[in-house]
Amino acid sequence: MKDLSARILNMAQMRGATYCDVRVVNRTVQTLGVKDSRVQEMVQQESQGFGVRVIADGAWGFAACSRDDYADVDATVNRALQNARASALTKTREVRLGQPEANKGVFRSAFKLDPFMVSMSDKINLLLKADSEMRRAKPKNVHLVTTSELVFVREEKTFASSEGAFIQQEIVESGCEIQALATNEAGEVQTRTWPWGRHQQTRGFEFVLEQQLVENAPRLTQEAVELLRADACPALDATTVILSGNQVALQVHESCGHPIELDRVLKQEASFAGTSFLTPEKLYHLQYGSEIVNLTADATTPGGLGTFGYDDEGVPAQRIEVVKDGRFVGYMTNRELATEMNLGRSNGTMRAESWNHLPLIRMTNINLLPGAWKLDDLIADTDDGIYFDTNRSWSIDDKRLNFQFGCELAWEIKGGKKTRLLKNPIYTGVTPIFWRGCDAICDEAEWVVWGTPRCGKGQPAQTIRTGHGASPARFRNVKVFSRS
Ligand SMILES: [Zn+2]
Structure with missing residues (x-):
């Protein structure tokens, strides 16, 4: 070689x-x-x-x-x-x-x-x-x-x-x-x-x-x-939602991972649901989520599907903060755009599907850092809400702002207990409003580095494997309804 x-x-x-x-x-x-x-x-x-x-x-x-x-x-x-x-x-x-x-x-x-x-x-x-x-x-x-x-x-x-x-x-x-x-x-x-x-x-x-x-x-x-x-998920304008760890992973992928790709932000890459609401003036200023929300882009996470030693520009794998105490603080960059935007050294996120593809800025492992809750305690602490588990469908606008996700199943929670299985559940929201409503995140014991092996981007299209460390989390004032 x-x-x-x-x-x-x-x-x-x-x-x-x-x-x-x-x-x-x-x-x-x-x-x-x-x-x-x-x-x-x-x-x-x-x-x-x-x-x-x-x-x-x-x-x-x-x-x-x-x-x-x-x-x-x-x-x-x-x-x-x-x-x-x-x-x-x-x-x-x-x-x-x-x-x-x-x-x-x-x-x-x-x-x-x-x-x-x-x-x-x-x-x-x-x-x-x-x-x-x-x-x-x-x-x-x-x-x-x-x-x-x-x-x-x-x-x-x-x-x-x-x-x-x-x-x-x-x-x-x-x-x-x-x-x-x-x-x-x-x-x-x-x-x-x-x-x-x-x-x-x-x-x-x-x-x-x-x-x-x-x-x-x-x-x-x-x-x-x-x-x-099962009964259909009820239609409610504002309820409390607990997402399973794997649904949090998808939520992170779509509403945080894609909009922090700097090539999308600068409109160099707009295919597959396009650009980004996280425009440069929001860096270090936007309150992306509540103060307990901490997100990293971490190419060093053990076992992560976005884990490597060096990216496809030869830059060493790094762990960078994306959202710190709820504030938006970092993009995924490459050498050219980090230089153009005066962001210092590339944080090493250039990845190509294979030898015949040009590397693009791609997610590594975009992780929601664990909180302090046990899942059982979180459910017991929820008086009235719905637990969503395992993604079934997703839709998000081209700025990655308005989203709608369907899950395979949900549980009604009443008085701190799972009471009724619910089918065809859907929740919807606007990215920063949704993340600002996050008031509890489960701990390391529930934290899994979920793999998403089919993330599409680019023209010609490339499929890349990304990872998302996530545990179940609770969100307040979320609109829910049922798929017809
Ligand atoms: Zn994707």
């Missing part, structure tokens, strides 16, 4: 690049799926290649080359330079990267059991067992569809730059999901998933075993069936 990257860097500089970096990536993704007691999917995909980014005539250029075409290294470097020179014709300013980042290092994500060394039959048997446990709990008058999935990723990448950086990383991910979908004779559908959609971490097969898919399987079917008979 050193020879290949040195050759590319030399070539680019000799042909006029004032900066160049190269990422050589080898990515393996294994997916196993079972549906209704049948093996549906057993796929292993491998992808190898490199992407080269150059600055020439003060503008960016990018080109990529798959391993099959390594004879075309020369042409790929030329293409990157041509792209830069074409971009330079319409540039409004010169790209500036600030201080050089000549980092050298090796990073390997920690795992106990290499998921690629666990036999296919052990993995499939786990899914078949979970599937049969879901099906065993099925009553006669309900139609049931059961699905389960395991996903494993190994990514090896080498980053080198004309500033002298040379970084090698190996990141392993494990993910899983099981779902029971129940339909009654009237055609009504209810679903329950575990752990929540596909949960994923930068860990090994031990992560999958800890999720206890088989043990949780019958409960999912029972709950989906109970939901078919």
